[in-house]
Amino acid sequence: KNEVEQSPQNLTAQEGEFITINCSYSVGISALHWLQQHPGGGIVSLFMLSSGKKKHGRLIATINIQEKHSSLHITASHPRDSAVYICAVRSAGFQKLVFGTGTRLLVSP
Amino acid sequence: EPEVTQTPSHQVTQMGQEVILRCVPISNHLYFYWYRQILGQKVEFLVSFYNNEISEKSEIFDDQFSVERPDGSNFTLKIRSTKLEDSAMYFCASRLDREYEQYFGPGTRLTVT
Numbered sequence: 001k002n003e004v005e006q007s008p009q010n011l012t013a014q015e016g017e018f019i020t021i022n023c024s025y026s027v028g029i030s031a032l033h034w035l036q037q038h039p040g041g042g043i044v045s046l047f048m049l050s051s052g053k054k055k056h057g058r059l060i061a062t063i064n065i066q067e068k069h070s071s072l073h074i075t076a077s078h079p080r081d082s083a084v085y086i087c088a089v090r091s092a093g094f095q096k097l098v099f100g101t102g103t104r105l106l107v108s109p
Numbered sequence: 110e111p112e113v114t115q116t117p118s119h120q121v122t123q124m125g126q127e128v129i130l131r132c133v134p135i136s137n138h139l140y141f142y143w144y145r146q147i148l149g150q151k152v153e154f155l156v157s158f159y160n161n162e163i164s165e166k167s168e169i170f171d172d173q174f175s176v177e178r179p180d181g182s183n184f185t186l187k188i189r190s191t192k193l194e195d196s197a198m199y200f201c202a203s204r205l206d207r208e209y210e211q212y213f214g215p216g217t218r219l220t221v222t
Contacts, residue, residue, distance in 0.1 A: 033210065041198050041216050043152070048210040086152065095140065095165045096154035097211070 003027055004100040006087050012106045019074040021103045023087030026068065033097060034061050034072050035086040043086070046072070077107045111135045113214035115201050121220045125190050130217045132184045132201030140204040141184045142211065143176065145169070145197040152200070158184065191221045 005024045013019055023032070034046040047054050047061040049070065054061050058077075063070040074081055084104050088097040114133045122128050134141050143155040156166045158176055175187045184203075188195055201214040 031208075035213075041146075041218070043200060043213040043216075045210045045212060088152070095142075095157040095159075096167065097142075097144075097152075098154070099152040101151045 003098050004087055004089055006085075006100040006103050008103060009101065010104045010106075012108065013077050015078055015107055015109050017077050017107075019077050019081075019105065019107075021072045021085050021087075021105070023070045023072070023100060024068060025070075025087075025089045025098075027089065027098075028092045029065075029068075029089045030092045030094075031090045032063055032070050033088040033090070034070075035088060037084040037086055037102065039083070046085075074105075077105075079107045079109050082106050111212075113201055113203055113212050115199075115214035115217050117217060118215065119218045119220070121222065122191055124193055124221055128188050128191055128219065130186045130188075130199050130201075130219070132186075132203075132214055133182055134184055134201065134203030135205075135212055136182070138203035138205050138212075140164075140207070140211075141176075141178065142202040142204075143186045144200045144202065144213075146200065146216075147194075147197045155186070155199075188219075191219075193221050195219060196221045 007022045032049050036044045049063045058075045060073040084102040086102045087100040116131045141158040146152045154167050156170045157164045173189050177185050198216045200216045202211040204211045
């Protein structure tokens with residue numbers, strides 16, 4: 001079983017729709033990261049969470065430590081949000097990030 | 110805004126050759142990382158580096174790999190004798206301190222022929 005599971009693997013949406021991407025993990029963590037990877041390959045850090053909820057613009061990330069689950073929400077989605085969204089966790093006591101396989105999002109106009 | 114830079118953006122090399130991938134982390138950051146992503150697969154951790162030494166490494170990071178911070182600004186990944194399966198995108202990342210987020214470079218695409 002993978003340490004980090006994301007769903008869905010692929011997601012298509014119409015511009016303006018509310019989007020949710022889910023991440024479940026199996027280990028105790030010190031932090032969870034949401035990352036965005038564009039078609040060119042570059043990775044951008046969106047959020048780092050250890051508890052609760054964070055918001056940045058149209059993006060919201062939540063984490064439930066007891067349930068080992070996190071969600072990334074995009075409100076009023078836009079074609080420029082099209083990218084791969086990756087969940088990654090840092091286990092307690094370790095430096096390394098363990099990555100999920102990513103969710104490929106395509107937002108159509 | 111400060112950013113992590115990597116050179117070259119694309120490197121083509123023949124199997125068995127040595128390659129050095131270069132990264133310039135954000136200047137006041139203390140933790141440095143290399144990751145790789147084979148085409149179509151997820152990102153994998155290779156190594157972390159702190160206080161001029163390796164703090165953690167993965168099973169992938171065998172004796173063929175080494176890292177160095179030669180001059181206080183560059184952070185390099187060397188692959189001594191490249192194999193076809195080393196073809197991947199290699200990302201460098203840096204972090205200010207343990208509880209801060211990581212900043213990723215744009216990546217170097219390594220193609221081994």
